[in-house]
Each structure stands twice: as structure tokens, then as C-alpha cells.
Amino acid sequence: MSGTTAPAGNFCARGAHKAARTDGGANKTLVLTGNPNAGKTSVFNRVTRSNEKVSNWHGVTVEMKSKRAAIAGGVFDVVDLPGLYSLTVYSPDEEVSRDRLLSRRDGLVINVCEVNNLSRNLYLTLQLMELGADVFVAVNMIDELTKRGKKFNAERLSRALGVPVFAMSAKNKPESDAMIKAAAEYLSKRPARQKSGGAARARAYRLPYLDALPLKRVAALTAAAAAKAGLNPEFAAIKVLEGDGFIIGSLNLSAAVLNEIDALGDTRHAVAAARFSYIDAITDGVITDAEKFEKSAGKCSPYQPRYLSAPERIESGQNAVLASGKEWGSDGQQLTCRRRARTSRTQPRRRVKRSPYQPRYLSALDRIVLNKYLALPIFLLVMAAVFALTFGLVGSLSSRLLRILMQNALYDPILNGLTAAGVPLWIRALLCDGVILGVGGILTFLPQIALLFLCLSFLEDSGYVSRVAYMTDGLFRRVGLSGRSCFTILMGLGCAATAVMTARGLEDETMRKKTVLLTPFMSCSARLPVYSVICAAFFASGSVLIIFGLYLLGAAAAIAFAALFEKCFKRLKSGKQSFIMELPPYRLPGAGRVGALVWQNVKTFLIRVATVIFALNVIVWVLSNFSFTRGYVCGTDYKSIFETLGAFLAPLFSPLGFGSWRAVTALMGGLIAKEVVITSIESLGGAAAVFTGVHAKEAALSFMIFTLLYTPCVATLAAVKREAGTKWMLLSLSLQSCTAYAAAAVFYGACRAFSASPGLFIGAIIFGAVALFTATVAVRALKRGASCPYLCADCPHKKGSAGE
Amino acid sequence: MTLLDAAPQTHYVIRSIAGEGFARRRLLDMGFVKKSRIFVAGRAPFCGAVLVSLRGSLIALRADAAATIELGAV
Structure with a gap:
């Protein structure tokens, strides 16, 4: 495949920040955020020598933890947040994260991603970029990928996203340290942000999929309210399209505006689908078989293949990226479709095999452990x-x-x-x-x-x-x-x-x-x-x-x-409340x-x-x-x-x-x-x-x-x-x-x-059991008419059968 | 056909996500969007959750959420 022309994001952002350079010693905060079970707390423990609880399930961390640590010759506040899938949140622990990310936009947001679920993790990354946060992506659990004989192309993803990407494994202390060092250096060397820079930065990221959304129309309706609420207007517009109750509530929109937004149709799905299709496009070829990787990496750039770490590498790659920066135009969606169509036509078999969306079949152990009867x-x-x-x-x-x-x-x-x-x-x-x-x-x-x-x-x-x-x-x-x-x-x-x-x-x-x-x-x-x-x-x-x-x-x-x-x-x-939960892969502790x-x-x-x-x-x-x-x-x-x-x-x-x-x-x-x-x-x-x-x-x-x-x-x-x-x-x-x-x-x-008197006692027990059983059966029989096997709020099946 | 009626060990493509409110939002955020490929991995005992593989991760969905996902053949 055409490995040389990486799907491009752009680094125009860099230029904008050079212009905005103010003082060097601004806020030095490194905020760890990401999907649940991505390994944020593992990284936090490694770099701050802490002993916070870590485990292999989703939602172990429920509080914000902060600790000062000396990294790369400077003192940084490292903040560990509970995991979240999206900036539209559901539970109190996610609220903690959202509030921190929305209220204080200082410092560097280290988005810890898990390589096994890269596309779902990048969904949050895109939202952080929409918000205008200063994002640094740390792709965790690379060792699990290497074990499967695959390679991760950090540099390619970094170019596509327009933010630094660092591949690492939090199990490995030197790698975690190298990551946090790279992040710290990146934060110190790059210019401090303007206080009101959220919107400017978000614009600088230039996320092409946003052009396909009716963002301008909504922004025109909500900009005034967003300014009043102290929110980045474009971010607020995206969240309004997504139907985020918290943002809509804080904007205090009038009924007329809400009706107009409702008339735009199913914007919630449109936003999610736009993000995922963009992710599909930019992650194409990011995870490859090991031998393929060497080839494409050789063609791609003079970078060291495995890690993209220090900021100078990003700077040095700037020109190459800018040159191909036009590929993602306003017709971003079409590009995705074209790309997909082409690959599926030419080599369908291998495409499925190499795709990051390869279905995860149940492992042999899971087939027994999760068997319905066993x-x-x-x-x-x-x-x-x-x-x-x-x-x-x-x-x-x-x-x-x-x-x-x-x-x-x-x-x-x-x-x-x-x-x-x-x-x-x-x-x-x-x-x-x-x-x-x-x-x-x-x-x-x-x-x-x-x-x-x-x-x-x-x-x-x-x-x-x-x-x-x-x-x-x-x-x-x-x-x-x-x-x-x-x-x-x-x-x-x-x-x-x-x-x-x-x-x-x-x-x-x-x-x-x-x-x-x-x-x-x-x-x-x-x-x-x-x-x-x-x-x-x-x-x-x-x-x-x-x-x-x-x-x-x-x-x-x-x-x-x-x-x-x-x-x-x-x-x-x-x-x-619906139960939607992710099952992590088995890991040997x-x-x-x-x-x-x-x-x-x-x-x-x-x-x-x-x-x-x-x-x-x-x-x-x-x-x-x-x-x-x-x-x-x-x-x-x-x-x-x-x-x-x-x-x-x-x-x-x-x-x-x-x-x-x-x-x-x-x-x-x-x-x-x-x-x-x-x-x-x-x-x-x-x-x-x-x-x-x-x-x-x-x-x-x-x-x-x-x-x-x-x-x-x-x-x-x-x-x-x-x-x-x-x-x-x-x-x-x-x-x-x-x-x-x-x-x-x-x-x-x-x-x-x-x-x-054993006889009397056993007799009483039997009598009681029979009476209880009869009562239960009677109650069940009385209630049966109203029951639906699906147990859902507005059961489509019941309605369907009633309509017939 | 909804995910609830889907045959286990089969690949499907998502046609639409019905429902509303939080449950739908969470489904969208987890990557359940139209045209995504999905693999039905199994069903929990006691008519419990449906286990699917989507974008490389295993996700368990309760029956009410599964019933909102309309599937089509690959």
C-alpha cells in the first residue's frame, strides 16, 4: 500500500504557537487521562513512585490523585484522573475527570491509550483536541502487540493526528519514565499557551471531519451562550450536537434554539460516526505485521521506527507533514470511503486480516469460562x-x-x-x-x-x-x-x-x-x-x-x-440504566x-x-x-x-x-x-x-x-x-x-x-416450604400477563406483537 | 433483526441505533455506529448480557441496550 503518503493531519498548530510564545515557565501540570483500564494509574505509580491501586478492570480509580514529581530537571504536578470514554459523562467518577479537563485547561494532557482498542481510545483523543487541550498521546501496552507479532507505527499516527504520539508499556519502568520525560520536555520547550487559547488551539488542530457537521449553524446559535458560560464556542457547539445534557444545561439555551437544533436530525449519531470514520482513516496502516512495518517505516521517514518521543523529532518532521497536509480536505468523509473501497476491492482477504478492527474471537479459556451453562x-x-x-x-x-x-x-x-x-x-x-x-x-x-x-x-x-x-x-x-x-x-x-x-x-x-x-x-x-x-x-x-x-x-x-x-x-x-461494560483481555498478573x-x-x-x-x-x-x-x-x-x-x-x-x-x-x-x-x-x-x-x-x-x-x-x-x-x-x-x-x-x-423434637421440626419445615412454594406459584400466575422476556424500558417486541 | 435476536458466533453490520438518552449516547461513544462490523461472541446465563466484539474489544451489553441495535448481514 502507499505507505509514503501518510494520511495527514497538520502541524500548522506549531506555527500558531510560536507566534503565541509568551513566558517559558508557565503552569507545569501533566494530566493523565484516557479510557478506563488503559493504564493511567500504572503510569502515575511509575513516574511518581506512588502505590495507588491498579487492577485489570474498568473503573479502579474513582478519585483525582495529584502528586509532585521531578521529571527531566523540572518539577511537575502529575494528575491521575478516573477513566472516561467520552467527555459526555455518565457516572460520578467520570464527572471528576470531565470537570478537571473542562475547568482547567493548563498544562499538558497526556492521553493514555491502549493499543488493543486504539480506535475507541482515539475517540476521546479527538474530543480532547476539539476541546483545545494540549494533547500528548501515550499508546500503552505495546508489549502485548509485539507479542502478537505486530508493530505500531507511532510516527504515522502522530503525523495524522497532529499531536505527539509515544509508544510505551507501563509495565516497563524505563519506558514509562521515557514517556513522561518526553512529555515534560515537550511541555517545557513548547511555548506557553495563552489563557484563552482553547478555541485557537482547537482551530489550529483543524479536525477535517468537523467540516461535514452543521457546526457553523449551531455555533451561530450557541456562541453567545457559550461565551457567557466560559466555554470554547466550537466545542460547545459539538457537544450541543451530541446532546450532552451537562453542556446544554450550562448554556441555558432557549426553547426556540433547542427546537432548531432538534430539526437538524440525528446529530448525535452523525458526530460519533464522523469521529469514528476519521479514526478509521488515520489508523489505517498504523498497526501492521512486524516485517511489513520495517518496509513502510523505511520508506516513510528517517525517524527511529519504534518510538516517537522527543519534540525535536516532531519539529523535524514538520515539513514532510505540511507537504502532504492537503489530503484531508473538507471532503474528509469521501476520502475515507474511497480509501476503504480501494483496499477492499484489491485485497479483501488480507485487508481483513491486517485491519485493527479484526473481531476479537473468544479465547479458548473464555469459551469455557463464559459458557452459558458452565x-x-x-x-x-x-x-x-x-x-x-x-x-x-x-x-x-x-x-x-x-x-x-x-x-x-x-x-x-x-x-x-x-x-x-x-x-x-x-x-x-x-x-x-x-x-x-x-x-x-x-x-x-x-x-x-x-x-x-x-x-x-x-x-x-x-x-x-x-x-x-x-x-x-x-x-x-x-x-x-x-x-x-x-x-x-x-x-x-x-x-x-x-x-x-x-x-x-x-x-x-x-x-x-x-x-x-x-x-x-x-x-x-x-x-x-x-x-x-x-x-x-x-x-x-x-x-x-x-x-x-x-x-x-x-x-x-x-x-x-x-x-x-x-x-x-x-x-x-x-x-x-443500561449495562454496557468492556471485558479486558486476560493478563497474567x-x-x-x-x-x-x-x-x-x-x-x-x-x-x-x-x-x-x-x-x-x-x-x-x-x-x-x-x-x-x-x-x-x-x-x-x-x-x-x-x-x-x-x-x-x-x-x-x-x-x-x-x-x-x-x-x-x-x-x-x-x-x-x-x-x-x-x-x-x-x-x-x-x-x-x-x-x-x-x-x-x-x-x-x-x-x-x-x-x-x-x-x-x-x-x-x-x-x-x-x-x-x-x-x-x-x-x-x-x-x-x-x-x-x-x-x-x-x-x-x-x-x-x-x-x-426432630420430627415436629422437620414437619414444620416441610409444611412451611410447601406453603411458600404455593404462594410463589400463585403470585407468579397472577402476574404473568404483564411480563415481557426482554425486560426493556420501551420494549419494541411487545409493541410489535401488539400491533399485529 | 436486533442484536438480541442475533445468532452467536456470527458477523453482522450495524444498521441503526434506536433508543435514546444515556444508553444510546454510551453506545455511540463505545463505537456502535452505523456500518460498523460487529461479531456476536455469546450470551450470558439467565438471559443476561450479550457479548460482542467491536473494534477489537469485547463489550457486554444488557438485553435492553442490545434490543436497540438493529443489525444487517455483512
Whole structure:
């Protein structure tokens, strides 16, 4: 193909900026933006040595992050924004990005693109150029392309777009550094922009596809309003054509103007189609087979083939670009068609093969994992494997080893030493029972917690979590959630307080708040030691099964409540937001990244243990071992402070089977941090001392159910308040407490009833089940007339059948 | 024929995008424009999302969004 005449953009912009040169030391900001999951945060972490969360799914970053970094001899503010597909936005995290990009047009916008989805990524690039931002394109994940035996022609794309393009892989630190250095140099060397330069720059980019749109007409109608709102008039006109509610709202257009714009027809599609057809034209030949590339690159220019980095290369290429700059005239659309027609006529087979729009067939793994019938069983198996690894042999063995080590290396020698030194009994007891057994006890769960986070980060980074979202959406839709909620809910297995934040990517407000409310029902890693210790004390053999059952119970409670809200409360019904989600390709998580993620979670855990949990545990121990009047009470008949106070609350819990002051004390500590539940139990004499009597096993199970479901910790409540407001936080508090109480009471009551008279109990259960089934069938039968299998807002199928 | 009724493992060309509001805008922004080629990769369990390949990426669409996409033969 005619590789020498690259589809041209133009660099006229450069001349314009030379004229506009003012002072050299203007704003030095590098803003990272781009599509979700393009690798913005990876780049940010690399260049600022940060440790922000990175993962292989869309919408990990929900906040703007800014950090100062020294790059290429200057100091720059590097800003990381949540990903977005378009400047017309849908969810709160995208709003953050849009607001930043619209309000402050200083500095350089580094548009991180993913090479696998280049054309969709460039869609945002074009919008940034329409906006008049100073754009620098960084094409990420080049290594994945190289692995497939293809090459990326950065220089060709740069000429076509008229902005610098840098090919890199964020996995590789030198490449990320080189990219940011090139961007920084580009920003420093090129002239500072005029303050009102947005429109001038956008015009300087001269995007030919815009000529095909009725932009002038709309601009004439909206220019005055745009000037008033402080927007670039041409950009505002494009957004009006696109039907962007935010821009139209801020322009405050009159009804007459809106009607006139409506009369232009389907402009929304026209704008999107114009952009994509331009992209199709300029990306033609940008990604080629490796050997073809060498040839075309040789013909094309004297540039170094792989990277286009430093600005001087762009400058040096200027003349060549200007010479061919006329190819994209006002009839840009026609050119695209001609080009396409020609290629498809001459070599249809090879064209399809080389095209960047080659369909992505499902990989062999996806064909099994996403199979209609196997998908959910495989998901359950994967989760079961995670729990078997965490709680089964590997996890519990290493925990037990640590425990023995702690007993022999710490507890015994210290107790003996203190006894020999004649230290008072209560100090000995505080140090050994309170601190070493309590706080030290929780430390023995470090291997299990590390394993859990290892599994979770592996699932996330491989891209499996996105697949889970896709395959559970059918189920979740029925209960008013979307597959996207699945991320948040699965993250709840790690830590609910951080998981709640990821809900920001959800578009529908009610759905977002419901997800926030339901996520704490998932059993977080802090509750893990509680199950482990109690199961080890009472159910030695079946502990993995019981724990898996508890996790399932948490998930079931969340889904049951979602269904209840959706069906029974009109105000909590989710809006008709559509679920459109991208599935990232499978990626083998890098050992370094997974390691860093696990280490970060382990570090958080250790810091919590050393601060909050340690302090709380000492307080709990003191209050449980000292009486109001008599001081230290161990071994005497006087009641400790907690025993006295707990006596008031304990009867409340006797229907649940654990009406002892020790259990109540442990639960109260758990309000602040769930780990305290187990440290308290340990320092109050262990699980065997807390659950006594004939029904100790049932009481222990009921206690675990209560711990699983009751009020989330303070940190989670604060997160819920931040994401959904005080009302929802109070709702979360009361909902979880009541659920926990009811579930534990029902469970314990059922156990007691079963042991009292098994026959009657089973009979009642069967009767209840039959009654419930009959009622459901009756309700279904009554409702059937109104149901449509498609479940869409304005169902075209129903209308069609009604018309016949 | 809409995407909802499309046969899996088949190539199509997009004829039109019906619907309105946010869902349509997002479809357009993701690259669902007329004349684009699309490959139907599969369907999720429980009448869930439709999985399509468009412009090199895999995109899952819920039934209501899929029903707005009118397809034609390649």
C-alpha cells in the first residue's frame, strides 16, 4: 500500500504557537487521562513512585490523585484522573475527570491509550483536541502487540493526528519514565499557551471531519451562550450536537434554539460516526505485521521506527507533514470511503486480516469460562478453591505453626521471666494474656489474610472479575443491581471500607447507594480469624465447609436484601440504566504487582494491629479484669467492670445462645474493628470459656452468624456515609444489626427446636416450604400477563406483537 | 433483526441505533455506529448480557441496550 503518503493531519498548530510564545515557565501540570483500564494509574505509580491501586478492570480509580514529581530537571504536578470514554459523562467518577479537563485547561494532557482498542481510545483523543487541550498521546501496552507479532507505527499516527504520539508499556519502568520525560520536555520547550487559547488551539488542530457537521449553524446559535458560560464556542457547539445534557444545561439555551437544533436530525449519531470514520482513516496502516512495518517505516521517514518521543523529532518532521497536509480536505468523509473501497476491492482477504478492527474471537479459556451453562458453576468452584487454599491446609497449617512458635518463643519465656523477676500478677496477666494471647493471637492469621489477598488480587488482575460481572449480570438485574456491582461486592471480601468506594463507577444513583449498603454484608478479611478460631475450637473437621457456608450466607443476605428493596420499596427501585461494560483481555498478573498489593494489605493489617487493635484490646482486658471497687479481680469472686455492665446487655443475647458477658464484650469491641472480637475472646480465656453449656456448638455457630452480619466497623460506616449520606449510614447500621439478631435468633431457635423434637421440626419445615412454594406459584400466575422476556424500558417486541 | 435476536458466533453490520438518552449516547461513544462490523461472541446465563466484539474489544451489553441495535448481514 502507499505507505509514503501518510494520511495527514497538520502541524500548522506549531506555527500558531510560536507566534503565541509568551513566558517559558508557565503552569507545569501533566494530566493523565484516557479510557478506563488503559493504564493511567500504572503510569502515575511509575513516574511518581506512588502505590495507588491498579487492577485489570474498568473503573479502579474513582478519585483525582495529584502528586509532585521531578521529571527531566523540572518539577511537575502529575494528575491521575478516573477513566472516561467520552467527555459526555455518565457516572460520578467520570464527572471528576470531565470537570478537571473542562475547568482547567493548563498544562499538558497526556492521553493514555491502549493499543488493543486504539480506535475507541482515539475517540476521546479527538474530543480532547476539539476541546483545545494540549494533547500528548501515550499508546500503552505495546508489549502485548509485539507479542502478537505486530508493530505500531507511532510516527504515522502522530503525523495524522497532529499531536505527539509515544509508544510505551507501563509495565516497563524505563519506558514509562521515557514517556513522561518526553512529555515534560515537550511541555517545557513548547511555548506557553495563552489563557484563552482553547478555541485557537482547537482551530489550529483543524479536525477535517468537523467540516461535514452543521457546526457553523449551531455555533451561530450557541456562541453567545457559550461565551457567557466560559466555554470554547466550537466545542460547545459539538457537544450541543451530541446532546450532552451537562453542556446544554450550562448554556441555558432557549426553547426556540433547542427546537432548531432538534430539526437538524440525528446529530448525535452523525458526530460519533464522523469521529469514528476519521479514526478509521488515520489508523489505517498504523498497526501492521512486524516485517511489513520495517518496509513502510523505511520508506516513510528517517525517524527511529519504534518510538516517537522527543519534540525535536516532531519539529523535524514538520515539513514532510505540511507537504502532504492537503489530503484531508473538507471532503474528509469521501476520502475515507474511497480509501476503504480501494483496499477492499484489491485485497479483501488480507485487508481483513491486517485491519485493527479484526473481531476479537473468544479465547479458548473464555469459551469455557463464559459458557452459558458452565460459567456459574466454574465461578463457585473458583471461589471454593480460594477458600480451600486460604482456610484449608496451607492457611491453617501456617497459622498453627505461627501459634506454636508464639507460645514457645514468646509466651512461655516471658511469663517465666516475669514470674522470676517478681512482677505483680496483674501486669503479668495483662502482658501475657491480654497482649500476647490477644494481639499476638490475631497476628497468627497473617498467612491466611495474605493468602486471601493474594487470591483476590490474582482474580482481579487476570481480568476474571470482569467476566464474573458479565455472567452474573443476568441474576443481578433481577434484583435491581448490575454486574458492575459485582466488583464492589467481591472487593468486600477484602475490606468493606475500601470496597464501598469502588461503587462510584456505578451510573445509577439508587443502584450505587444500594450497592454501598449491601457490600458490608460480605464477610471481610477481618472476620476471618473469628471463624477460624471458633471453628478450630468446636468443629475441627468441617471447618472449611462451615466457613464457606458463612461466606455464602453473607452473599445471600446481600442479594436477598437487594431483591427485597427492588420488589417491595418503590423508592429504592433502580432506574433503567443500561449495562454496557468492556471485558479486558486476560493478563497474567505480574509477580511484582501482586506482591506489592499483598504487601500493602498486610502492612495495613499490621498497622491496625499495632495501633487500634492493640489499644482496644488493652482497654477491653483492663475493663474485663478490674472491678469498680476491688482492683484486679482474677481468680476472685468479684465482678469485673465489663461483667457488671455486660450483665445488663447479656440477657438480650440469650435468645441467640450466647448470653454471657464475655461474648457481649467481644461483640462490642468488634464495633470499632472486627478483629477485636477475636482478640477479646482470646484474652478472656479462649472460645471454650466463652461458649459453655450443653448447646455450646449451636451457640458458637449462632455467634459466628451474628459476627458475619452485624454492624460494619466504624471505618466502613464512615465510608458509607461519605458515599451515600448520613441517612444511608443509619440505615446500614440498623439494617445489619437487626438482620444479624434475627438470623442468629432464628438459627439458634431452629437448632434448639430440632434437638427438642426432630420430627415436629422437620414437619414444620416441610409444611412451611410447601406453603411458600404455593404462594410463589400463585403470585407468579397472577402476574404473568404483564411480563415481557426482554425486560426493556420501551420494549419494541411487545409493541410489535401488539400491533399485529 | 436486533442484536438480541442475533445468532452467536456470527458477523453482522450495524444498521441503526434506536433508543435514546444515556444508553444510546454510551453506545455511540463505545463505537456502535452505523456500518460498523460487529461479531456476536455469546450470551450470558439467565438471559443476561450479550457479548460482542467491536473494534477489537469485547463489550457486554444488557438485553435492553442490545434490543436497540438493529443489525444487517455483512
